[in-house]
Amino acid sequence: MFSPSQEEHCAPNKEPIKYGELVVLGYNGCLPNGDRGRRKSRFALYKRPKSNGVRASSVHVISTPQASKDPCTQEEGSRAGSCQACAISPSPEEEAISTRGQHSISYTLSRNQTVVVEYTHDKDTDMFQIGRSTESPIDFVVTDTISGNQNDESQITQSTISRFACRIVCDRNPPYTARIFAAGFDSSKNIFLGEKAAKWKNPDGHMDGLTTNGVLVMHPKGGFTEESKPGVWREISVCGDVYTLRETRSAQQRGKLVENETNVLQDGSLIDLCGATLLWRTADGLFHTPTQKHIEALRQEINAARPQCPVGLNTLAFPSINRKDVVEEKQPWAYLTCGHVHGYHNWGHRSDTEANERECPMCRTVGPYVPLWLGCEAGFYVDAGPPTHAFSPCGHVCSEKSAKYWSQIPLPHGTHAFHAACPFCATQLTGEESCVKLIFQGPID
Known part of the structure; x- marks a missing residue:
């Protein structure tokens, strides 16, 4: 030897x-x-x-x-x-x-x-x-x-x-x-x-x-x-x-x-x-961590299922990884309080002061309404599960176990504060759970 x-x-x-x-x-x-x-x-x-x-x-x-x-x-x-x-x-x-x-x-x-x-x-x-x-x-x-x-x-x-x-x-x-x-x-x-x-x-x-x-x-x-x-x-x-x-x-x-x-x-x-x-x-x-190819395969799998906006009935699709910062026409949006996924629409505003507070047309829940982005940095995933959960309020999507793990981590902020943050964009997390399970609607046909 x-x-x-x-x-x-x-x-x-x-x-x-x-x-x-x-x-x-x-x-x-x-x-x-x-x-x-x-x-x-x-x-x-x-x-x-x-x-x-x-x-x-x-x-x-x-x-x-x-x-x-x-x-x-x-x-x-x-x-x-x-x-x-x-x-x-x-x-x-x-x-x-x-x-x-x-x-x-x-x-x-x-x-x-x-x-x-x-x-x-x-x-x-x-x-x-x-x-x-x-x-x-x-x-x-x-x-x-x-x-x-x-x-x-x-x-x-x-x-x-x-x-x-x-x-x-x-x-x-x-x-x-x-x-x-x-x-x-x-x-x-x-x-x-x-x-x-x-x-x-x-x-x-x-x-x-x-x-x-x-x-x-x-x-x-x-x-x-x-x-x-x-x-x-x-x-x-x-x-x-x-x-x-x-x-x-x-x-x-x-x-x-x-x-x-x-x-x-x-x-x-x-x-x-x-x-x-x-x-x-x-x-x-x-x-043992998912690769970039694995995350891309999960993206294609979601898009292949042809999720639809439950109101506009138009097909939704996550943009490709190299266009992960550009909001596209088919981009999925979600109400982060309830998790219902829609296409973009301009209704449901509850007040002029809270521009991002919308009422979900499916369940009448009021909360942030944001575009969804796939978490592309594979190093942040604790497992290889499907992207089913979104961080609040940024809308980055990853696996359930990964979302819940990062929601528990108190990250240093400033000289003496700590708070949980999205690993993909460093936005401070909000809401009771800091993340929400997404509810997609499949094609009606």
């Missing part, structure tokens, strides 16, 4: 090993202006040809006269940008470490003392970095998600996502365990936590800290399956320890250490960067 490394050497043309994928919530298959380069709605992590992981090696305590320090205008994990918990300029000693080509994390304890932890190469791991920066150390560029699929970057006045937000480290050998850490190394191979950033020395002596707005993680109970339930949101430190949440995202006081939990990502783990939420899917989890 060959070892994994021997197998790779013997079969250089085989498929690269995939550790998993990150899928950004709020995008139904691609970014509004299209996926380009490192900016996309979905990012696959593959085993690198050569390892680039690092591990802590040595610690330096550096004392520097206050006069040599400049006022800070930097963000944690970067030497450019602006953030309220920024670092101060690196000292000559820190620069000397940087010029040696070593990765390092700098913890500024005071104006005249900094602890620098040097990192050395780790041949057994691959590192992937995520953040808002477009600099080369970032593998996956993530920007703020505007709810309701109206992701116009001009609406974002000041991002709350770190330029170097987090890093994921994957073992190069089976079972290819993936771990998440707050903050990423910048172009100088440094993570820089300033005076105002939350930081501390642990009982075993090693330094640790939190980024300004934090990196939150939630592991679902029961994996990412039909039976999954929401887990508890935690905060991940720079060194990968797990803590309860702070009072607000940027509070100075850290939460309590959760000793029985780890930073190992599971299939279905959610990662929140305070402005965007990412779903982690393992390679094995993706293997």
